[in-house]
Amino acid sequence: MASGSRVIAASRWLAGALLAAAAPLPVFVDATAKSGVRFKNEASLTARKYLIESMVGGVAMFDYDGDGRQDLYFVNGAALHDPMRPGPAPDKSGLRYWNRLYRNNGEGTFIDVTEAAGVRGHSFGMGVAAGDYDNDGDADLYVTNYGGNILYRNNGDGSFTDVTGKAGVAGGGWSAGAAFFDYDADAHLDLVVSRYVEWDFALDIWCGQRKPGHRAYCHPDQFQPAAHLLYHNNGDGTFSDVSKASGFTASPGKGLGVAIEDFDQDGHVDVLIANDSFPQQLFRNLGGGKFQEVALERGAAYDIDGKTFAGMGADFSDYDNDGWPDIFINALANQRYAIYHNAKGNFDYVSTETGVGALSMVHSGWGTKFVDYDNDGWKDLFVAQGHVMDNIELTQPHVKYLEPLLLARNVKGRFENVSDRSGDPFHVRLAARGVAFGDIDNDGFQDVVINCNNRPALVLRNNGGNGNHWLLLEAIGSKSNRDGIGAKVRVVTASGLSLYAMVSPAGSYLSSNDKRVHFGLGQDPFARLVEITWPSGRVQKLENVKADQALKVKETP
Numbered sequence: 001m002a003s004g005s006r007v008i009a010a011s012r013w014l015a016g017a018l019l020a021a022a023a024p025l026p027v028f029v030d031a032t033a034k035s036g037v038r039f040k041n042e043a044s045l046t047a048r049k050y051l052i053e054s055m056v057g058g059v060a061m062f063d064y065d066g067d068g069r070q071d072l073y074f075v076n077g078a079a080l081h082d083p084m085r086p087g088p089a090p091d092k093s094g095l096r097y098w099n100r101l102y103r104n105n106g107e108g109t110f111i112d113v114t115e116a117a118g119v120r121g122h123s124f125g126m127g128v129a130a131g132d133y134d135n136d137g138d139a140d141l142y143v144t145n146y147g148g149n150i151l152y153r154n155n156g157d158g159s160f161t162d163v164t165g166k167a168g169v170a171g172g173g174w175s176a177g178a179a180f181f182d183y184d185a186d187a188h189l190d191l192v193v194s195r196y197v198e199w200d201f202a203l204d205i206w207c208g209q210r211k212p213g214h215r216a217y218c219h220p221d222q223f224q225p226a227a228h229l230l231y232h233n234n235g236d237g238t239f240s241d242v243s244k245a246s247g248f249t250a251s252p253g254k255g256l257g258v259a260i261e262d263f264d265q266d267g268h269v270d271v272l273i274a275n276d277s278f279p280q281q282l283f284r285n286l287g288g289g290k291f292q293e294v295a296l297e298r299g300a301a302y303d304i305d306g307k308t309f310a311g312m313g314a315d316f317s318d319y320d321n322d323g324w325p326d327i328f329i330n331a332l333a334n335q336r337y338a339i340y341h342n343a344k345g346n347f348d349y350v351s352t353e354t355g356v357g358a359l360s361m362v363h364s365g366w367g368t369k370f371v372d373y374d375n376d377g378w379k380d381l382f383v384a385q386g387h388v389m390d391n392i393e394l395t396q397p398h399v400k401y402l403e404p405l406l407l408a409r410n411v412k413g414r415f416e417n418v419s420d421r422s423g424d425p426f427h428v429r430l431a432a433r434g435v436a437f438g439d440i441d442n443d444g445f446q447d448v449v450i451n452c453n454n455r456p457a458l459v460l461r462n463n464g465g466n467g468n469h470w471l472l473l474e475a476i477g478s479k480s481n482r483d484g485i486g487a488k489v490r491v492v493t494a495s496g497l498s499l500y501a502m503v504s505p506a507g508s509y510l511s512s513n514d515k516r517v518h519f520g521l522g523q524d525p526f527a528r529l530v531e532i533t534w535p536s537g538r539v540q541k542l543e544n545v546k547a548d549q550a551l552k553v554k555e556t557p
Helices: 003-022 356-360
Strands: 028-030 059-062 071-074 100-104 110-112 124-131 140-146 150-154 160-162 175-181 190-195 229-233 239-241 255-261 270-275 281-287 290-293 314-317 326-329 338-343 346-349 365-371 380-385 406-411 414-417 432-438 447-452 458-462 469-476 488-493 498-502 517-522 526-533 539-546 549-554
Touching: 059 124, 059 432, 059 447, 140 175, 175 270, 190 255, 255 314, 270 314, 314 365, 326 365, 356 406, 356 414, 380 432, 469 488, 469 526, 488 517, 498 517, 517 526, 526 549, 539 549
Parallel strands: 124 175, 175 255, 365 432, 469 549
Antiparallel strands: 028 458, 059 071, 071 100, 100 110, 124 140, 140 150, 150 160, 175 190, 190 229, 229 239, 255 270, 270 281, 281 290, 314 326, 326 338, 338 346, 365 380, 380 406, 406 414, 432 447, 447 458, 469 517, 488 498, 488 526, 526 539
Protein backbone atom coordinates (compact mmCIF):
# COMPACT_ATOMS: atom_id res chain seq x y z
CA MET A 1 0.00 0.00 0.00
CA ALA A 2 1.35 3.46 -0.88
CA SER A 3 2.23 5.78 2.01
CA GLY A 4 -0.60 8.18 1.08
CA SER A 5 -3.11 5.33 1.16
CA ARG A 6 -1.82 4.29 4.58
CA VAL A 7 -2.34 7.81 5.90
CA ILE A 8 -5.89 7.93 4.53
CA ALA A 9 -6.68 4.49 5.98
CA ALA A 10 -5.22 5.46 9.36
CA SER A 11 -7.19 8.71 9.36
CA ARG A 12 -10.41 6.88 8.61
CA TRP A 13 -9.73 4.37 11.39
CA LEU A 14 -8.95 7.19 13.85
CA ALA A 15 -12.17 8.99 12.91
CA GLY A 16 -14.09 5.76 13.47
CA ALA A 17 -12.37 5.20 16.80
CA LEU A 18 -13.20 8.72 18.00
CA LEU A 19 -16.82 8.27 16.97
CA ALA A 20 -16.92 4.91 18.79
CA ALA A 21 -15.44 6.46 21.93
CA ALA A 22 -18.17 9.09 21.98
CA ALA A 23 -21.04 6.60 21.56
CA PRO A 24 -22.51 4.88 24.61
CA LEU A 25 -21.37 1.28 24.95
CA PRO A 26 -23.51 -1.52 26.37
CA VAL A 27 -22.44 -3.01 29.68
CA PHE A 28 -22.81 -6.54 31.01
CA VAL A 29 -24.23 -7.41 34.42
CA ASP A 30 -23.69 -10.56 36.41
CA ALA A 31 -27.17 -12.08 36.43
CA THR A 32 -26.09 -15.44 37.90
CA ALA A 33 -27.65 -15.02 41.35
CA LYS A 34 -30.98 -13.83 39.99
CA SER A 35 -31.00 -16.49 37.27
CA GLY A 36 -31.13 -19.44 39.63
CA VAL A 37 -28.22 -21.16 37.86
CA ARG A 38 -26.31 -22.87 40.67
CA PHE A 39 -23.92 -24.94 38.64
CA LYS A 40 -20.39 -25.46 39.96
CA ASN A 41 -17.85 -27.17 37.79
CA GLU A 42 -16.08 -29.99 39.65
CA ALA A 43 -12.71 -30.66 38.07
CA SER A 44 -11.79 -33.07 40.90
CA LEU A 45 -8.33 -31.59 41.40
CA THR A 46 -5.71 -34.04 42.64
CA ALA A 47 -2.10 -33.92 43.79
CA ARG A 48 -1.19 -36.00 40.74
CA LYS A 49 -2.00 -33.14 38.36
CA TYR A 50 -3.82 -35.29 35.83
CA LEU A 51 -3.99 -33.21 32.65
CA ILE A 52 -7.72 -33.80 32.23
CA GLU A 53 -8.49 -31.83 35.43
CA SER A 54 -7.44 -28.58 33.81
CA MET A 55 -9.54 -28.79 30.62
CA VAL A 56 -13.23 -29.19 31.56
CA GLY A 57 -15.79 -28.03 30.50
CA GLY A 58 -18.25 -26.78 27.90
CA VAL A 59 -21.75 -25.26 27.92
CA ALA A 60 -24.63 -25.27 25.42
CA MET A 61 -27.18 -22.52 24.81
CA PHE A 62 -30.11 -24.08 22.97
CA ASP A 63 -33.91 -24.25 23.00
CA TYR A 64 -34.65 -27.85 24.00
CA ASP A 65 -38.41 -27.42 24.55
CA GLY A 66 -39.22 -25.22 21.56
CA ASP A 67 -40.68 -22.32 23.55
CA GLY A 68 -38.47 -19.70 21.89
CA ARG A 69 -36.21 -19.26 24.90
CA GLN A 70 -32.60 -20.39 25.17
CA ASP A 71 -31.94 -23.08 27.79
CA LEU A 72 -28.54 -23.99 29.24
CA TYR A 73 -26.63 -27.28 29.56
CA PHE A 74 -23.39 -27.41 31.56
CA VAL A 75 -20.82 -30.19 31.24
CA ASN A 76 -19.10 -31.34 34.44
CA GLY A 77 -16.09 -33.41 35.41
CA ALA A 78 -16.17 -36.56 37.52
CA ALA A 79 -14.77 -37.72 40.85
CA LEU A 80 -11.16 -38.86 40.59
CA HIS A 81 -9.14 -40.87 43.07
CA ASP A 82 -5.73 -39.59 44.12
CA PRO A 83 -4.05 -41.53 42.58
CA MET A 84 -6.36 -43.13 40.04
CA ARG A 85 -6.34 -46.89 39.58
CA PRO A 86 -4.96 -47.93 36.18
CA GLY A 87 -7.61 -48.00 33.50
CA PRO A 88 -9.12 -45.98 30.66
CA ALA A 89 -11.86 -44.15 32.59
CA PRO A 90 -12.93 -42.90 36.01
CA ASP A 91 -14.55 -45.39 38.35
CA LYS A 92 -18.26 -45.16 37.47
CA SER A 93 -19.32 -46.69 40.79
CA GLY A 94 -17.96 -43.81 42.86
CA LEU A 95 -19.20 -40.32 43.61
CA ARG A 96 -20.26 -38.50 40.47
CA TYR A 97 -20.35 -34.85 39.48
CA TRP A 98 -23.28 -34.56 37.12
CA ASN A 99 -23.95 -32.36 34.10
CA ARG A 100 -26.91 -29.99 34.54
CA LEU A 101 -29.75 -28.81 32.29
CA TYR A 102 -31.51 -25.53 33.14
CA ARG A 103 -34.81 -24.54 31.51
CA ASN A 104 -35.31 -20.86 30.75
CA ASN A 105 -38.46 -19.59 32.49
CA GLY A 106 -38.55 -16.39 30.42
CA GLU A 107 -38.40 -14.09 33.44
CA GLY A 108 -34.63 -13.90 33.74
CA THR A 109 -34.65 -17.13 35.73
CA PHE A 110 -33.84 -20.77 35.08
CA ILE A 111 -34.89 -24.02 36.74
CA ASP A 112 -32.82 -27.22 37.01
CA VAL A 113 -34.62 -29.97 35.05
CA THR A 114 -31.71 -32.41 34.74
CA GLU A 115 -33.31 -35.38 36.45
CA ALA A 116 -36.65 -35.06 34.67
CA ALA A 117 -34.84 -34.69 31.34
CA GLY A 118 -32.48 -37.61 31.99
CA VAL A 119 -29.29 -35.90 30.83
CA ARG A 120 -26.92 -35.97 33.80
CA GLY A 121 -24.25 -37.81 31.80
CA HIS A 122 -21.45 -40.15 32.77
CA SER A 123 -17.64 -40.29 32.70
CA PHE A 124 -15.37 -37.23 32.82
CA GLY A 125 -17.19 -34.59 30.77
CA MET A 126 -15.59 -32.27 28.24
CA GLY A 127 -17.86 -30.61 25.69
CA VAL A 128 -21.29 -30.47 24.08
CA ALA A 129 -22.92 -29.89 20.69
CA ALA A 130 -26.62 -29.23 20.04
CA GLY A 131 -28.45 -30.05 16.82
CA ASP A 132 -31.57 -31.70 15.44
CA TYR A 133 -29.90 -34.78 13.96
CA ASP A 134 -33.22 -36.57 13.21
CA ASN A 135 -35.08 -33.55 11.75
CA ASP A 136 -38.04 -33.93 14.10
CA GLY A 137 -38.01 -30.30 15.25
CA ASP A 138 -36.46 -30.98 18.67
CA ALA A 139 -32.87 -30.09 19.58
CA ASP A 140 -30.73 -33.09 20.49
CA LEU A 141 -27.47 -33.14 22.49
CA TYR A 142 -24.10 -34.76 21.92
CA VAL A 143 -21.83 -34.79 24.97
CA THR A 144 -18.10 -35.48 24.65
CA ASN A 145 -16.18 -37.18 27.45
CA TYR A 146 -13.02 -38.89 28.38
CA GLY A 147 -14.47 -42.37 28.65
CA GLY A 148 -17.10 -42.52 25.90
CA ASN A 149 -19.46 -39.92 24.39
CA ILE A 150 -23.24 -39.66 24.63
CA LEU A 151 -25.96 -38.87 22.08
CA TYR A 152 -29.17 -37.76 23.77
CA ARG A 153 -32.24 -37.84 21.54
CA ASN A 154 -34.85 -35.24 22.44
CA ASN A 155 -38.20 -37.00 22.91
CA GLY A 156 -40.18 -33.78 22.52
CA ASP A 157 -41.84 -34.09 25.93
CA GLY A 158 -39.10 -32.54 28.07
CA SER A 159 -37.09 -35.75 28.31
CA PHE A 160 -34.16 -37.24 26.41
CA THR A 161 -33.12 -40.82 25.62
CA ASP A 162 -29.53 -42.03 25.46
CA VAL A 163 -29.32 -43.53 21.96
CA THR A 164 -25.53 -43.67 21.73
CA GLY A 165 -25.31 -47.41 21.20
CA LYS A 166 -27.98 -47.55 18.52
CA ALA A 167 -26.60 -44.48 16.75
CA GLY A 168 -23.00 -45.74 16.82
CA VAL A 169 -21.34 -42.52 17.99
CA ALA A 170 -19.73 -43.47 21.32
CA GLY A 171 -16.26 -42.65 20.03
CA GLY A 172 -13.49 -43.28 22.52
CA GLY A 173 -10.31 -41.93 23.97
CA TRP A 174 -10.23 -38.25 24.90
CA SER A 175 -12.96 -36.54 22.87
CA ALA A 176 -13.13 -32.76 23.17
CA GLY A 177 -15.01 -30.47 20.75
CA ALA A 178 -17.92 -31.46 18.52
CA ALA A 179 -20.15 -29.92 15.88
CA PHE A 180 -23.19 -30.98 13.89
CA PHE A 181 -23.03 -30.03 10.20
CA ASP A 182 -24.27 -31.40 6.89
CA TYR A 183 -21.08 -31.99 4.96
CA ASP A 184 -22.75 -33.71 1.99
CA ALA A 185 -25.95 -31.58 1.85
CA ASP A 186 -28.25 -34.60 2.10
CA ALA A 187 -30.45 -32.82 4.68
CA HIS A 188 -29.17 -34.95 7.58
CA LEU A 189 -26.77 -33.51 10.15
CA ASP A 190 -23.43 -35.28 10.34
CA LEU A 191 -21.07 -35.02 13.30
CA VAL A 192 -17.41 -34.10 13.67
CA VAL A 193 -15.54 -34.70 16.95
CA SER A 194 -12.10 -33.34 17.80
CA ARG A 195 -9.90 -35.50 19.97
CA TYR A 196 -7.15 -34.15 22.15
CA VAL A 197 -4.24 -36.50 22.84
CA GLU A 198 -3.51 -40.18 23.44
CA TRP A 199 -3.68 -40.14 27.22
CA ASP A 200 -4.46 -42.44 30.15
CA PHE A 201 -4.42 -42.18 33.93
CA ALA A 202 -1.68 -44.81 33.90
CA LEU A 203 0.59 -42.24 32.19
CA ASP A 204 1.34 -40.71 35.56
CA ILE A 205 4.19 -38.49 34.36
CA TRP A 206 5.74 -36.02 36.80
CA CYS A 207 5.99 -32.62 35.14
CA GLY A 208 7.38 -29.48 36.74
CA GLN A 209 9.94 -29.15 39.49
CA ARG A 210 10.17 -31.82 42.21
CA LYS A 211 9.42 -29.35 44.96
CA PRO A 212 6.32 -29.06 47.16
CA GLY A 213 3.54 -27.32 45.22
CA HIS A 214 5.52 -27.23 41.97
CA ARG A 215 4.18 -30.33 40.24
CA ALA A 216 2.48 -29.11 37.04
CA TYR A 217 0.04 -30.26 34.41
CA CYS A 218 2.08 -31.83 31.63
CA HIS A 219 2.56 -30.02 28.35
CA PRO A 220 0.74 -31.73 25.44
CA ASP A 221 4.14 -32.34 23.85
CA GLN A 222 4.41 -35.22 26.32
CA PHE A 223 1.63 -37.08 24.48
CA GLN A 224 0.90 -38.31 20.96
CA PRO A 225 -1.80 -36.66 18.80
CA ALA A 226 -5.14 -38.38 18.35
CA ALA A 227 -7.23 -38.95 15.22
CA HIS A 228 -10.40 -36.89 14.98
CA LEU A 229 -13.76 -38.51 14.27
CA LEU A 230 -16.29 -37.93 11.49
CA TYR A 231 -19.69 -39.61 11.55
CA HIS A 232 -22.04 -39.68 8.56
CA ASN A 233 -25.75 -39.51 9.36
CA ASN A 234 -27.52 -42.38 7.61
CA GLY A 235 -30.94 -40.76 8.00
CA ASP A 236 -32.41 -43.67 9.97
CA GLY A 237 -31.20 -42.79 13.46
CA THR A 238 -27.77 -44.33 12.92
CA PHE A 239 -24.37 -42.95 11.92
CA SER A 240 -21.45 -44.50 10.07
CA ASP A 241 -17.88 -43.83 11.18
CA VAL A 242 -16.28 -42.37 8.05
CA SER A 243 -13.21 -40.95 9.79
CA LYS A 244 -10.81 -43.02 7.69
CA ALA A 245 -12.71 -42.96 4.41
CA SER A 246 -13.15 -39.18 4.56
CA GLY A 247 -9.46 -38.45 5.21
CA PHE A 248 -9.76 -37.24 8.80
CA THR A 249 -7.77 -40.14 10.27
CA ALA A 250 -4.82 -39.27 8.04
CA SER A 251 -4.34 -35.98 9.94
CA PRO A 252 -4.39 -36.55 13.71
CA GLY A 253 -4.11 -33.53 15.98
CA LYS A 254 -4.39 -32.26 19.53
CA GLY A 255 -7.83 -30.85 18.96
CA LEU A 256 -10.06 -28.73 21.16
CA GLY A 257 -12.31 -26.02 19.67
CA VAL A 258 -14.26 -26.80 16.48
CA ALA A 259 -15.93 -24.40 14.04
CA ILE A 260 -17.39 -24.71 10.53
CA GLU A 261 -17.61 -22.42 7.49
CA ASP A 262 -17.12 -22.47 3.74
CA PHE A 263 -13.76 -20.70 3.69
CA ASP A 264 -13.17 -20.93 -0.07
CA GLN A 265 -16.79 -20.30 -1.14
CA ASP A 266 -16.99 -23.50 -3.17
CA GLY A 267 -20.35 -24.52 -1.71
CA HIS A 268 -18.98 -27.18 0.64
CA VAL A 269 -18.80 -26.68 4.42
CA ASP A 270 -15.26 -26.97 5.83
CA VAL A 271 -14.02 -27.73 9.36
CA LEU A 272 -11.60 -25.74 11.53
CA ILE A 273 -9.99 -27.46 14.53
CA ALA A 274 -7.94 -25.55 17.10
CA ASN A 275 -4.94 -27.59 18.22
CA ASP A 276 -2.95 -27.25 21.42
CA SER A 277 0.78 -26.74 20.73
CA PHE A 278 0.36 -28.45 17.40
CA PRO A 279 -0.27 -27.02 13.91
CA GLN A 280 -3.82 -25.66 13.54
CA GLN A 281 -6.01 -27.67 11.18
CA LEU A 282 -8.35 -26.72 8.36
CA PHE A 283 -10.17 -29.64 6.75
CA ARG A 284 -11.27 -28.63 3.26
CA ASN A 285 -14.41 -30.36 2.07
CA LEU A 286 -13.60 -31.71 -1.39
CA GLY A 287 -17.10 -33.06 -2.00
CA GLY A 288 -17.92 -36.71 -2.47
CA GLY A 289 -17.36 -37.38 1.23
CA LYS A 290 -13.65 -36.48 1.10
CA PHE A 291 -11.69 -33.94 3.16
CA GLN A 292 -8.11 -32.69 2.92
CA GLU A 293 -6.22 -30.94 5.69
CA VAL A 294 -4.92 -27.70 4.10
CA ALA A 295 -4.05 -25.30 6.93
CA LEU A 296 -0.35 -25.17 6.05
CA GLU A 297 -0.80 -24.49 2.35
CA ARG A 298 -3.56 -21.94 3.04
CA GLY A 299 -1.58 -20.04 5.68
CA ALA A 300 -3.49 -20.95 8.85
CA ALA A 301 -1.32 -23.58 10.54
CA TYR A 302 1.25 -21.46 12.41
CA ASP A 303 1.75 -18.00 13.85
CA ILE A 304 3.64 -15.18 12.14
CA ASP A 305 6.96 -16.65 13.32
CA GLY A 306 6.20 -20.11 11.95
CA LYS A 307 5.60 -21.53 15.42
CA THR A 308 2.85 -23.62 16.91
CA PHE A 309 0.80 -22.23 19.79
CA ALA A 310 -1.74 -23.46 22.32
CA GLY A 311 -4.93 -23.23 20.27
CA MET A 312 -7.97 -23.80 22.49
CA GLY A 313 -11.02 -21.71 21.58
CA ALA A 314 -11.84 -20.98 17.94
CA ASP A 315 -14.24 -19.03 15.77
CA PHE A 316 -14.75 -18.98 12.01
CA SER A 317 -16.55 -15.78 11.00
CA ASP A 318 -16.29 -12.67 8.82
CA TYR A 319 -15.05 -9.90 11.15
CA ASP A 320 -14.39 -7.27 8.45
CA ASN A 321 -17.60 -7.61 6.40
CA ASP A 322 -15.88 -8.50 3.15
CA GLY A 323 -17.86 -11.70 2.60
CA TRP A 324 -15.01 -14.11 3.38
CA PRO A 325 -14.98 -15.95 6.75
CA ASP A 326 -11.90 -15.27 8.87
CA ILE A 327 -10.35 -17.36 11.65
CA PHE A 328 -9.71 -16.60 15.30
CA ILE A 329 -7.84 -19.00 17.60
CA ASN A 330 -6.68 -18.03 21.05
CA ALA A 331 -3.57 -19.22 22.89
CA LEU A 332 -1.63 -19.20 26.15
CA ALA A 333 0.25 -16.27 27.64
CA ASN A 334 3.42 -15.18 25.80
CA GLN A 335 2.05 -16.45 22.48
CA ARG A 336 -0.58 -13.89 21.29
CA TYR A 337 -4.04 -14.72 20.03
CA ALA A 338 -4.22 -15.42 16.29
CA ILE A 339 -6.42 -13.74 13.70
CA TYR A 340 -6.12 -15.08 10.17
CA HIS A 341 -7.68 -12.82 7.57
CA ASN A 342 -9.27 -14.64 4.67
CA ALA A 343 -7.90 -13.34 1.38
CA LYS A 344 -10.25 -15.16 -0.99
CA GLY A 345 -9.44 -18.65 0.26
CA ASN A 346 -5.94 -18.08 1.61
CA PHE A 347 -5.12 -16.66 5.04
CA ASP A 348 -2.84 -13.93 6.35
CA TYR A 349 -1.83 -13.76 10.03
CA VAL A 350 -2.94 -10.26 11.08
CA SER A 351 -2.84 -10.26 14.88
CA THR A 352 -0.46 -7.29 14.93
CA GLU A 353 -2.33 -5.22 12.34
CA THR A 354 -5.69 -5.72 14.03
CA GLY A 355 -4.36 -4.87 17.49
CA VAL A 356 -5.17 -8.30 18.91
CA GLY A 357 -1.53 -9.32 19.34
CA ALA A 358 -0.68 -6.48 21.71
CA LEU A 359 -3.76 -6.79 23.89
CA SER A 360 -3.39 -10.58 24.30
CA MET A 361 0.33 -11.08 24.85
CA VAL A 362 0.18 -11.93 28.58
CA HIS A 363 -3.23 -13.61 28.52
CA SER A 364 -4.59 -17.12 27.98
CA GLY A 365 -7.89 -17.70 26.18
CA TRP A 366 -10.58 -20.38 26.08
CA GLY A 367 -14.23 -19.78 25.10
CA THR A 368 -14.45 -17.12 22.40
CA LYS A 369 -16.47 -15.65 19.57
CA PHE A 370 -16.70 -12.81 17.08
CA VAL A 371 -19.96 -11.34 18.42
CA ASP A 372 -21.55 -7.95 17.70
CA TYR A 373 -22.22 -7.05 21.32
CA ASP A 374 -23.17 -3.40 20.60
CA ASN A 375 -25.25 -4.04 17.44
CA ASP A 376 -23.28 -1.62 15.29
CA GLY A 377 -22.86 -4.08 12.40
CA TRP A 378 -19.25 -5.01 13.21
CA LYS A 379 -18.42 -8.26 15.00
CA ASP A 380 -16.46 -7.65 18.19
CA LEU A 381 -14.22 -10.16 19.96
CA PHE A 382 -15.01 -11.76 23.31
CA VAL A 383 -12.49 -14.04 25.03
CA ALA A 384 -12.89 -15.80 28.38
CA GLN A 385 -9.47 -16.10 29.97
CA GLY A 386 -7.42 -17.94 32.59
CA HIS A 387 -4.18 -19.90 32.47
CA VAL A 388 -4.18 -23.70 32.33
CA MET A 389 -1.66 -24.00 35.20
CA ASP A 390 -3.13 -23.23 38.61
CA ASN A 391 0.40 -22.71 39.99
CA ILE A 392 1.84 -20.80 37.02
CA GLU A 393 2.77 -17.82 39.19
CA LEU A 394 5.44 -19.90 40.98
CA THR A 395 7.50 -20.09 37.80
CA GLN A 396 6.19 -17.08 35.80
CA PRO A 397 5.18 -14.35 38.26
CA HIS A 398 4.05 -11.99 35.47
CA VAL A 399 1.46 -14.54 34.27
CA LYS A 400 -1.75 -15.07 36.25
CA TYR A 401 -3.88 -18.20 36.63
CA LEU A 402 -7.08 -16.25 37.26
CA GLU A 403 -7.72 -13.62 34.61
CA PRO A 404 -10.38 -11.05 33.68
CA LEU A 405 -12.60 -11.38 30.64
CA LEU A 406 -11.57 -9.64 27.41
CA LEU A 407 -13.93 -7.63 25.21
CA ALA A 408 -12.36 -5.99 22.17
CA ARG A 409 -14.59 -3.70 20.12
CA ASN A 410 -14.30 -3.91 16.36
CA VAL A 411 -13.73 -0.48 14.86
CA LYS A 412 -13.93 -1.24 11.15
CA GLY A 413 -11.43 -4.09 11.26
CA ARG A 414 -9.22 -3.09 14.20
CA PHE A 415 -9.89 -4.08 17.79
CA GLU A 416 -9.95 -1.76 20.79
CA ASN A 417 -9.96 -3.16 24.33
CA VAL A 418 -13.17 -1.92 25.99
CA SER A 419 -13.19 -4.40 28.88
CA ASP A 420 -12.81 -1.69 31.52
CA ARG A 421 -15.90 0.07 30.16
CA SER A 422 -18.10 -3.00 29.85
CA GLY A 423 -19.33 -3.65 33.38
CA ASP A 424 -18.36 -5.17 36.72
CA PRO A 425 -17.97 -8.75 35.40
CA PHE A 426 -14.87 -7.63 33.51
CA HIS A 427 -13.13 -6.77 36.78
CA VAL A 428 -13.47 -10.28 38.19
CA ARG A 429 -10.68 -12.82 37.73
CA LEU A 430 -11.74 -16.27 36.52
CA ALA A 431 -10.51 -19.69 35.49
CA ALA A 432 -12.86 -19.61 32.50
CA ARG A 433 -13.27 -22.50 30.07
CA GLY A 434 -16.32 -23.10 27.85
CA VAL A 435 -18.48 -20.14 26.79
CA ALA A 436 -21.82 -20.04 24.97
CA PHE A 437 -23.15 -16.92 23.23
CA GLY A 438 -26.69 -15.94 22.37
CA ASP A 439 -29.75 -13.99 23.40
CA ILE A 440 -31.16 -15.53 26.59
CA ASP A 441 -33.76 -12.80 27.14
CA ASN A 442 -34.68 -12.11 23.49
CA ASP A 443 -33.94 -8.39 23.72
CA GLY A 444 -31.71 -8.36 20.63
CA PHE A 445 -28.39 -8.03 22.50
CA GLN A 446 -26.03 -10.98 22.81
CA ASP A 447 -25.53 -12.49 26.27
CA VAL A 448 -22.75 -14.75 27.56
CA VAL A 449 -22.71 -17.89 29.74
CA ILE A 450 -19.41 -19.18 31.13
CA ASN A 451 -18.38 -22.56 32.55
CA CYS A 452 -15.41 -22.01 34.86
CA ASN A 453 -12.88 -24.65 35.86
CA ASN A 454 -13.57 -25.88 39.41
CA ARG A 455 -15.69 -22.80 40.10
CA PRO A 456 -19.31 -21.61 39.78
CA ALA A 457 -20.70 -20.77 36.35
CA LEU A 458 -21.55 -17.22 35.30
CA VAL A 459 -24.56 -15.83 33.44
CA LEU A 460 -23.78 -12.40 31.98
CA ARG A 461 -26.63 -10.30 30.64
CA ASN A 462 -25.93 -7.66 28.01
CA ASN A 463 -27.91 -4.59 29.07
CA GLY A 464 -27.80 -3.06 25.59
CA GLY A 465 -29.49 0.31 25.78
CA ASN A 466 -27.54 2.15 23.10
CA GLY A 467 -30.43 2.44 20.66
CA ASN A 468 -28.90 0.25 17.94
CA HIS A 469 -31.20 -2.04 15.99
CA TRP A 470 -30.89 -5.76 15.34
CA LEU A 471 -32.24 -8.91 13.70
CA LEU A 472 -32.28 -12.49 14.98
CA LEU A 473 -32.81 -15.04 12.23
CA GLU A 474 -33.85 -18.64 12.82
CA ALA A 475 -33.48 -20.76 9.69
CA ILE A 476 -35.86 -23.70 9.29
CA GLY A 477 -34.90 -26.06 6.52
CA SER A 478 -37.28 -28.16 4.45
CA LYS A 479 -35.22 -29.60 1.63
CA SER A 480 -32.13 -28.78 3.74
CA ASN A 481 -31.54 -30.02 7.30
CA ARG A 482 -34.21 -28.64 9.59
CA ASP A 483 -31.78 -26.51 11.64
CA GLY A 484 -30.54 -24.85 8.45
CA ILE A 485 -26.96 -25.44 9.60
CA GLY A 486 -24.63 -24.47 6.79
CA ALA A 487 -26.99 -21.88 5.30
CA LYS A 488 -25.24 -18.66 4.27
CA VAL A 489 -26.96 -15.43 5.21
CA ARG A 490 -26.28 -12.00 3.73
CA VAL A 491 -27.94 -8.92 5.18
CA VAL A 492 -27.76 -5.51 3.53
CA THR A 493 -28.65 -2.72 5.93
CA ALA A 494 -30.71 0.32 4.99
CA SER A 495 -27.51 2.37 4.86
CA GLY A 496 -25.82 -0.14 2.54
CA LEU A 497 -23.53 -2.14 4.85
CA SER A 498 -23.33 -5.82 3.88
CA LEU A 499 -23.13 -8.37 6.71
CA TYR A 500 -22.38 -12.09 6.37
CA ALA A 501 -22.81 -15.18 8.54
CA MET A 502 -23.34 -18.93 8.37
CA VAL A 503 -25.98 -20.71 10.40
CA SER A 504 -24.04 -22.76 12.93
CA PRO A 505 -24.03 -23.12 16.73
CA ALA A 506 -20.42 -24.38 16.64
CA GLY A 507 -17.36 -22.48 17.81
CA SER A 508 -15.90 -21.22 21.10
CA TYR A 509 -14.31 -23.86 23.39
CA LEU A 510 -16.12 -27.22 23.69
CA SER A 511 -19.43 -25.34 23.60
CA SER A 512 -22.56 -24.76 21.51
CA ASN A 513 -24.11 -21.36 20.84
CA ASP A 514 -27.61 -20.03 20.15
CA LYS A 515 -28.25 -21.32 16.61
CA ARG A 516 -30.12 -18.17 15.63
CA VAL A 517 -28.00 -15.82 13.53
CA HIS A 518 -27.63 -12.35 15.04
CA PHE A 519 -27.07 -9.15 13.06
CA GLY A 520 -26.53 -5.68 14.46
CA LEU A 521 -28.03 -2.98 12.22
CA GLY A 522 -26.71 0.15 13.91
CA GLN A 523 -29.12 3.07 13.53
CA ASP A 524 -30.92 1.49 10.57
CA PRO A 525 -34.58 0.68 11.34
CA PHE A 526 -34.77 -2.01 8.66
CA ALA A 527 -32.67 -4.29 6.48
CA ARG A 528 -32.86 -3.60 2.79
CA LEU A 529 -32.21 -7.27 1.98
CA VAL A 530 -31.96 -10.61 3.78
CA GLU A 531 -30.63 -13.29 1.44
CA ILE A 532 -30.31 -16.94 2.46
CA THR A 533 -28.44 -19.53 0.42
CA TRP A 534 -29.60 -22.85 1.81
CA PRO A 535 -27.46 -26.03 1.87
CA SER A 536 -29.80 -27.40 -0.81
CA GLY A 537 -28.60 -24.60 -3.10
CA ARG A 538 -31.88 -22.70 -3.02
CA VAL A 539 -31.63 -18.93 -2.65
CA GLN A 540 -34.33 -17.06 -0.76
CA LYS A 541 -34.66 -13.28 -0.50
CA LEU A 542 -36.63 -11.02 1.81
CA GLU A 543 -36.74 -7.27 1.22
CA ASN A 544 -37.30 -4.32 3.55
CA VAL A 545 -37.27 -6.42 6.72
CA LYS A 546 -38.22 -4.48 9.84
CA ALA A 547 -35.52 -4.38 12.54
CA ASP A 548 -35.77 -5.47 16.18
CA GLN A 549 -37.44 -8.82 15.66
CA ALA A 550 -36.69 -12.53 15.99
CA LEU A 551 -37.45 -13.71 12.48
CA LYS A 552 -38.22 -17.31 11.55
CA VAL A 553 -37.56 -18.10 7.91
CA LYS A 554 -38.66 -21.42 6.46
CA GLU A 555 -36.96 -22.71 3.34
CA THR A 556 -39.31 -22.35 0.39
CA PRO A 557 -40.19 -25.56 -1.47
